[in-house]
Amino acid sequence: MTVHDTQNLIESIMESLYKDENFLEEIGADRERYFQSGTEILTTTDKIIKSYIRVSRDNREIERIPAYRVQHNNIAGFYKGGIRFSDQVNESEVENLAILMTLKNALHELPYGGAKGGVVVHPNNYSKRELNMIAKKYVQRFAPDIGPTRDIPAPDMGTNEETMDWMVGEFKTIHPGKNYMGAFTGKSVENGGAQGRREATGRGVYHSYKWLVEDWASQTPDKNDIAEGIHRQQWQLLRDLVDKNIRTEKITVAVQGFGNVGSVAALQAYECEDLDHAITAVSDHQVMLRNKAGLDIPALVEYQTKYRTLPVTEEALQKYGIEAEILQPEDLLTEEVDVMFLAAVEDQITDLNKELVKAKVFVEGANAPIDRAADEYLHNDGRIVIPDILANAGGVMVSYIEWKQDRVTYLYTEEEVLNDMINHMSESCEKVFVSYFKEGLPGIRSTCYVHALKRLFTLLYRHGKLF
Structure with missing residues (x-):
């Protein structure tokens, strides 16, 4: 749909x-x-945020990658939804998934609204170092709009607990002394998952x-x-x-x-x-x-x-x-x-x-x-x-x-x-x-x-x- x-x-x-x-x-x-x-x-939709992540590739070229965070509605609670890494990501898809998250959380009576994020990359085409940089740059770009009492991302297609660990680590660096553990879910068990x-x-x-x-x-x-x-x-x-x-x-x-x-x-x-x-x-x-x-x-x-x-x-x-x-x-x-x-x-x-x-x-x-x-x-x-x-x-x-x-x-x-x-x-x-x-x-x-x-x-x- x-x-x-x-x-x-x-x-x-x-x-x-x-x-x-x-x-x-x-x-x-x-x-x-x-x-x-x-x-x-x-x-x-409440807010559609688009940014570009500049990443230094292993071959020393600089790549400019589109990234999105869409926040549909938060009447039922904080925005909530995954972040996907896929070369098929586009604004319309991410917006639709954010709306579905609002409906899903309401159906199951969870205290969340709906959001979704995406980065236009195919993970298999990037090294671990490059994916780490993409994850951290994503948090840097969207830091003002995410957090444990604002918008709580999680893994989705192309991301996993390692990605969330990288992201929560970057969030902690950006917000020293503030609550950071609940800023992302889907983390490793060792990191509060x-x-x-x-x-x-x-x-x-x-x-x-x-x-x-x-x-x-x-x-x-x-x-x-x-x-x-x-x-x-x-x-x-x-x-x-x-x-x-x-x-x-x-x-x-x-x-x-x-x-x-x-x-x-x-x-x-x-x-x-x-x-x-x-x-x-x-x-x-x-x-x-x-x-x-x-x-x-x-x-x-x-x-x-x-x-x-x-x-x-x-x-x-x-x-x-x-x-x-x-x-x-x-x-x-x-x-x-x-x-x-x-x-x-x-x-x-x-x-x-x-x-x-x-x-x-x-x-x-x-x-x-x-x-x-x-x-x-x-x-x-x-x-x-x-x-x-x-x-x-x-x-x-x-x-x-x-x-x-x-x-x-x-x-x-x-x-x-x-x-x-x-x-x-x-x-x-x-x-x-x-x-x-x-x-x-x-x-x-x-x-x-x-x-x-x-x-x-x-x-x-x-x-x-x-x-």
Whole structure:
């Protein structure tokens, strides 16, 4: 979804909330004016900051690199969102991701607003020294606009805990004697980071799917509890997966994007004791691997951890004892599987290829991997899309725990961190899926937006921001 798609969907949901007279009926005669004001605020970004980072390359050339920090809205709390290093970064993309962060944090009732950052570099093309300089220069450029009670960045595509450690170190240098630990989350454990942070997003992505199938569909056997129409068709699809599992037939899974999120989600599915899966296809930016009987996910995770990519040759597969066909990465989207985890980048299933995809359930581990036209097509076809702002919030949930522990100097155990995240994710899933299926709301993504925008609009109203 583009920034305009997201803004248009916000406008559409706000129009439906305006017509719902049971929502904040106390507004009375000012209702139309307040909703016009609220819609304008929530579709307008607070601040877009662009700078250029000048970096001395190892060959002594000076490179001028565009960098961004976009702060969408902070009515729910301090700005919060990752920083990505990617040669695909652009202002429109970063703004859209900042808006999605506002919605995500509101949906999960986290005390944060939404922001996002980006630097136009491909990390593989830079040395460690050069990446260190880019990270520190980013903090120097944006130091007035970030901090533990202003805007709290975290890792994203192309960045990791090492990047955050470099950044928090530079922030400390710029602000001597001031609180610096909570200025960034996603740091190493030794530097105040939360245990389990790296795996949190992938675990949360898998849990959103597992909760829907195991905790809800398996416990909802009566179709009369479901709204009529497309909702019952989707309920039946989920019941078919439940029945397949009861018959000890494997639920087939494909994973696009075998990085921090996709590899963890794949391993969770592989090791799950309650649902029996065969992960038949995985891909990254170089290759797709397929085995109809099921891939050896632990071996692939071991290889990916060491080499940062999936194996691309028969020799590499044989060395790790992996049986798989080697195919093109784009072939994964048309695999005939029950469940597909989309954990790569934006705009993977679009209006151009929507009729070619065959999976029944899609889980958005990446941000905006399905555009609006494809999302509507899949919904109308009776298939299920678990949206990004619901599914991939595990990382920011654990970031909140890290931010809290940095303020109270208490180190949460990994078990405490992950249990807290899973419980929080379960509460959000129950809120969204129960209201969607029982009240017959128009789309799971729209249902997420309804809950998020109700919270944001209510806060704007209570804070007196709508006059």
